[in-house]
Amino acid sequence: xxxxxxxxxxxxxxxxxxxxxxxxxxxxxxxxxxxxxxxxxxxxxxxxxxxxxxxxxxxxxxxxxxxxxxxxxxxxxxxxxxxxxxxxxxxxxxxxxxxxxxxxxxxxxxxxxxxxxxxxxxxxxxxxxxxxxxxxxxxxxxxxxxxxxxxxxxxxxxxxxxxxxxxxxxxxxxxxxxxxxxxxxxxxxx
Amino acid sequence: xxxxxxxxxxxxxxxxxxxxxxxxxxxxxxxxxxxxxxxxxxxxxxxxxxxxxxxxxxxxxxxxxxxxxxxxxxxxxxxxxxxxxxxxxxxxxxxxxxxxxxxxxxxxxxxxxxxxxxxxxxxxxxxxxxxxxxxxxxxxxxxxxxxxxxxxxxxxxxxxxxxxxxxxxxxxxxxxxxxxxxxxxxxxxx
Numbered sequence: 249x250x251x252x253x254x255x256x257x258x259x260x261x262x263x264x265x266x267x268x269x270x271x272x273x274x275x276x277x278x279x280x281x282x283x284x285x286x287x288x289x290x291x292x293x294x295x296x297x298x299x300x301x302x303x304x305x306x307x308x309x310x311x312x313x314x315x316x317x318x319x320x321x322x323x324x325x326x327x328x329x330x331x332x333x334x335x336x337x338x339x340x341x342x343x344x345x346x347x348x349x350x351x352x353x354x355x356x357x358x359x360x361x362x363x364x365x366x367x368x369x370x371x372x373x374x375x376x377x378x379x380x381x382x383x384x385x386x387x388x389x390x391x392x393x394x395x396x397x398x399x400x401x402x403x404x405x406x407x408x409x410x411x412x413x414x415x416x417x418x419x420x421x422x423x424x425x426x427x428x429x430x431x432x433x434x435x436x437x438x
Numbered sequence: 439x440x441x442x443x444x445x446x447x448x449x450x451x452x453x454x455x456x457x458x459x460x461x462x463x464x465x466x467x468x469x470x471x472x473x474x475x476x477x478x479x480x481x482x483x484x485x486x487x488x489x490x491x492x493x494x495x496x497x498x499x500x501x502x503x504x505x506x507x508x509x510x511x512x513x514x515x516x517x518x519x520x521x522x523x524x525x526x527x528x529x530x531x532x533x534x535x536x537x538x539x540x541x542x543x544x545x546x547x548x549x550x551x552x553x554x555x556x557x558x559x560x561x562x563x564x565x566x567x568x569x570x571x572x573x574x575x576x577x578x579x580x581x582x583x584x585x586x587x588x589x590x591x592x593x594x595x596x597x598x599x600x601x602x603x604x605x606x607x608x609x610x611x612x613x614x615x616x617x618x619x620x621x622x623x624x625x626x627x628x
Contacts, residue, residue, distance in 0.1 A: 277552045278515045280507040307496035311504040311515065317470040325468045325501065331540055350521055362467045 249289050249424040253437055255282060256403065262430045266405070267349070274402065275308035275374050283315040286424060290372070290400045291319035293422040297397050299323060300367045303389065305345075305356060305381050306330055312402060313372040320370070326362045328385060330354040341391040345384035348377055356384050358392075365393035376401040376423060379410030386417055398422055406438045439479050439614040443627055445472060446593065452620045456595070457539070464592060465498035465564050473505040476614060480562070480590045481509035483612040487587050489513060490557045493579065495535075495546060495571050496520055502592060503562040510560070516552045518575060520544040531581040535574035538567055546571075548578050555583030566591040566613060569600030576607055588612055596628045 261269040273279035299320050304313035305328045313325045330345075340357040347354060363369070371385045382399050389396050396419045404411060404423035414421050426438040451459040463469035489510050494503035495518045503515045520535075530547040537544060553559070561575045572589050579586050586609045594601065594613035604611050616628040 271549060272551070276516065276519065276549055278504060278507075278517070280504060280512045280515060283504065284508075284512075307500060307517065307519070310497060310500040311517075314468060314470060314473065314501040314504045317468075318474075322470045322474075325470060326466065327468070327497065327501075329466065329497070359461060359466055361462070 249286070251285055252282070252402070252425045256425055256435055260435055262433055262435070266430060268403070268427065268430065268435065270403065278311045280315065283312055286312065286402060287316040287319040289424055290316050290422065293400065294370065294398060298368050299370045299397050301326060301369050302372050303328065303363070303369050303385050304372045305385060309373045312374055316372055316400070326358060328356045328358045328388060330356055341388045343384045343387040346380045348380070356388070358388050360392070363388060363392035363394050367394040368397045369394050370397045371399040373399070374402045376404040376410040376421070377408045379413035382410065382414055383417065386414070386419060403427065439476070441475055442472070442592070442615045446615055446625055450625055452623055452625070456620060458593070458617065458620065458625065460593065468501045470505065473502055476502065476592060477506040477509040479614055480506050480612065483590065484560065484588060488558050489560045489587050491516060491559050492562050493518065493553070493559050493575050494562045495575060499563045502564055506562055506590070516548060518546045518548045518578060520546055531578045533574040533577040536570045538570070546574050546578070550582070553578060553582035553584050557584040558587045559584050560587045561589040563589070564592045566594040566600040566611070567598045569603035572600065572604055573607065576604070576609060593617065
């Protein structure tokens with residue numbers, strides 16, 4: 249997706265540890281017009297697929313997923329939760345997810361009411377790196393007896409093994425920008 | 439907002455400790471059509487006001503804020519962060535927020551690049567109870583030398599003191615549904 253790549257080139261910042269910061273438009277401040285273009289692109293990529301629901305994970309997937317839903321007939325968006333909360337029912341599907349950027353293992357949960365057997369689920373997230381978050385979401389989907397239509401990622405770190413981890417699960421991965429490498433403060437795409 | 443009240447009446451669940459669960463359409467699973475109606479309503483309430491940016495707090499404010507932005511000329515949405523992350527710059531405005539539902543004090547942060555002196559900011563959140571979260575966001579706005587146009591809340595617990603806490607700060611509060619009380623499993627609005 250050229251518009252997204254251009255945005256990454258001009259506004260992305262590269263920090264130590266191969267971390268690409270896109271907090272100017274994606275995961276701290278959000279460019280809502282860009283998210284709409286992202287929604288249209290995911291619609292194209294998954295054209296013809298039945299999708300009943302979008303599943304994402306808090307926090308930075310939520311804004312993307314909410315806007316993307318508008319291009320999938322406003323289907324419900326469910327976000328898996330990382331933190332214990334009085335607001336969460338006891339009846340949950342649960343899995344463990346290692347976060348690279350937060351250096352922590354999270355118990356990720358979805359209320360059992362919100363994933364149902366037979367549903368076709370599209371997973372949406374802002375980043376794909378080692379695939380832990382998306383794999384955790386696939387695990388929740390399988391626990392519910394639902395089916396993953398695919399995983400839609402805004403930015404994939406092509407030099408990490410997230411894609412192969414997910415493809416081993418038999419799921420289709422669509423990333424709108426795939427980073428090949430970062431060198432001398434410049435981003436190169438696959 | 440009648441549509442929202444009807445949704446709360448029919449789909450809200452009341453749990454111990456005066457907790458209203460609206461996880462079916464607002465803060466776990468999100469009804470994106472409803473969020474669009476909410477966006478239109480906030481636009482009406484703040485008609486004629488200059489708004490440069492929307493500020494919310496992760497996680498459940500993000501989806502609401504992203505959709506609401508579409509009715510304010512797609513202005514940027516910034517979400518304050520609760521967790522330490524490698525993705526967050528060192529240069530932040532920071533404040534402490536007590537969470538009632540998570541029984542915890544969070545260090546809430548916004549990168550200094552994302553709130554600027556002179557900007558007019560609309561605070562958006564899903565719930566107003568004791569006002570801690572919104573007051574924390576106002577604190578971040580003031581630290582940046584920006585100005586709060588108002589606080590837009592989806593559901594206000596009218597029996598807690600959030601509104602008076604915020605009005606003492608001199609800020610306008612617009613809530614789309616104000617709970618008066620919950621009795622025998624029924625919700626009553628002000």
